Amino acid sequence: MSTATATVAAPITAETILRLFPDIDTRSDALEGHDEEQIRLMDEVCIVTDENDLPIGTASKKLCHLMTNIDKGLLHRAFSVFLFNDKNELLLQQRATEKITFPDMWTNTCCSHPLNLANETGSTLPDAIAGVKNAARRKLDHELGIKQEQVPFEDFRFLTRIHYKAPSDGKWGEHEIDYILFIKANPEVNANLNEVQATQWVSAEKLKEMFKDPSLKFTPWFKLICESMLFEWWASLDNGLEKYTDEQEIRRMLH
Numbered sequence: 001m002s003t004a005t006a007t008v009a010a011p012i013t014a015e016t017i018l019r020l021f022p023d024i025d026t027r028s029d030a031l032e033g034h035d036e037e038q039i040r041l042m043d044e045v046c047i048v049t050d051e052n053d054l055p056i057g058t059a060s061k062k063l064c065h066l067m068t069n070i071d072k073g074l075l076h077r078a079f080s081v082f083l084f085n086d087k088n089e090l091l092l093q094q095r096a097t098e099k100i101t102f103p104d105m106w107t108n109t110c111c112s113h114p115l116n117l118a119n120e121t122g123s124t125l126p127d128a129i130a131g132v133k134n135a136a137r138r139k140l141d142h143e144l145g146i147k148q149e150q151v152p153f154e155d156f157r158f159l160t161r162i163h164y165k166a167p168s169d170g171k172w173g174e175h176e177i178d179y180i181l182f183i184k185a186n187p188e189v190n191a192n193l194n195e196v197q198a199t200q201w202v203s204a205e206k207l208k209e210m211f212k213d214p215s216l217k218f219t220p221w222f223k224l225i226c227e228s229m230l231f232e233w234w235a236s237l238d239n240g241l242e243k244y245t246d247e248q249e250i251r252r253m254l255h
Helices: 036-041 061-065 125-144 204-211 220-235
Strands: 045-049 055-060 076-084 090-095 110-112 157-167 173-184 196-202 250-253
Touching (some): 076 220, 125 157, 220 250
Parallel strands (some): 157 250
Antiparallel strands (some): 076 090, 157 173
């Protein structure tokens, strides 16, 4: 009588990363037919982490977002910015059609990655939080034309980290430890149309209405955050948000 043994993916550590990814999928055919600027951005260098968010290496944005690599366990660091105005409305963006992953979907203000840059890396949580805040200010300018002086470093509030995995179209996807950042500001928005096709300020009630509209599509990480904690955090924006900030544990939202 034979017994079947389940194969369990080995944990990704600094010692195993090269063994696990000797033939990481580096083909360029996945990018064929895509927008040239978006292809260029796929060369940006992301921070590869283990499941506890410790940096163990780097890999291009392209390598981090191919499902063939995600299915082997490749994991990287990311952030999601939620920017609210004085009326406590949240700025949403609709991703451009040119985007390679999750095109045309509505999502929170800005979602991207800290890169392998001196001021965006960090292996301790305080250093990593500082790094993602710097990355957030860089990307708010790149995607939405929001100048850094309108979103001061010290105004960002770190809430928590979310570990999630989500396929985009079968070829591309996400597997991230996502830092959630809140900020209140009233910036001028001048969207980069290669990144963002539309923006909208919404109340919590308006966003709930949008979720009921079957013609609108939302990014999986945004839906996860909304279905778990966003509306509770939002209600505490001006009073009591402190009890939700600087969470040390990583929230696992893996299905």
